[in-house]
Amino acid sequence: MKRWTTKREHQIYSSKLFQALCRSRRTSSSTSAKELHQTADRVLAITAKGTTRWSRAILAAPLTAGTNMKKHKKAKVTVHTRLRKPVVNREKRKLPVVERKLRALRRLVPGCRKLSCNNLLEETSDYIAALEMQVRAMTAITEFLSRGEAQVPTDRLGSIGNM
Amino acid sequence: MSSRRSRQSTAGVSRISDDQIIELVSKLQQLLPEIRDRRSDKVSASKVLQETCNYIRSLHREVDDLSERLSQLLATIDADSAEAAIIRSLIM
Numbered sequence: 001m002k003r004w005t006t007k008r009e010h011q012i013y014s015s016k017l018f019q020a021l022c023r024s025r026r027t028s029s030s031t032s033a034k035e036l037h038q039t040a041d042r043v044l045a046i047t048a049k050g051t052t053r054w055s056r057a058i059l060a061a062p063l064t065a066g067t068n069m070k071k072h073k074k075a076k077v078t079v080h081t082r083l084r085k086p087v088v089n090r091e092k093r094k095l096p097v098v099e100r101k102l103r104a105l106r107r108l109v110p111g112c113r114k115l116s117c118n119n120l121l122e123e124t125s126d127y128i129a130a131l132e133m134q135v136r137a138m139t140a141i142t143e144f145l146s147r148g149e150a151q152v153p154t155d156r157l158g159s160i161g162n163m
Numbered sequence: 164m165s166s167r168r169s170r171q172s173t174a175g176v177s178r179i180s181d182d183q184i185i186e187l188v189s190k191l192q193q194l195l196p197e198i199r200d201r202r203s204d205k206v207s208a209s210k211v212l213q214e215t216c217n218y219i220r221s222l223h224r225e226v227d228d229l230s231e232r233l234s235q236l237l238a239t240i241d242a243d244s245a246e247a248a249i250i251r252s253l254i255m
Contacts, residue, residue: 015253021237022246030238037230098184101212108219117183121190124215128194131222138229144249145236 004129009047014137017043038063044134053119054127057111184208191215 003009020039024031031039041058048055095103105120106112109127112120188208195214 011254015250018246018250018253021233025237031234033227033231033234036234036237037226040226040230097209098212101209101216102184104216105212105219108216108223117180117187121187124191124219125194128215128219128222131219131226135222135225135229138226138233141253142229142232142236144252145233145240 003126004133010133010137010140013043013047013133014140016047017137018141040134040138044130048126048130052126053112053115053123054110055130061110188212194218 017040020043021031021036024035024039045055045058050056050059102117102120105124106115109120109123112123115123185208188211191211192206195211195218
């Protein structure tokens, strides 16, 4: 899986993300963590160039200003219902375990709720690789900024992007 | 193996074929750091799917934490003046 793992992609993403963050700081007084996460996801999706379903889904989703979106997610936790019922009747369970987990996976990858098994595999592997790059890039930016505002030690320049 | 699956499924529900599930699961195993390193062939399908979901959720959480830290950092420092320098450093 070459995609999302090259140094070049990492550099492109981290610099684009940083530019986007500076831009949004100029327009609004403060950037909440949620907006920042959203920006990071959108830049990530743009980097995918419309080739995957998850990236198109992220770009098509409306921008959420507040925390309303998060509330209904908590209701979908299935662990508690299983703990409440001491007797597990296999016949009465709606779906077998594997099917349920597939459904959970479909919900985690954006835009993939109705996807077939094979396509889901492709989307999942691409999505995971992209997320890993997102983590690497954001970590790099964070370390950069926390190391010291405008002063960037020259001996560390070469190590950025090698994560 | 297929007989075990057919006992679990309910009539009327369109099932994904066993082969598809097996393929999906074996490919997903390659992506997950823990399972890949453990090199175990005996990992069940539901375990792999569970680990995949857990891994994606943990990546989401990591990005959440990073977003939190970044938003605090950006608020405190004056990134604008250093923007050009930082971008130059990021792409080198």
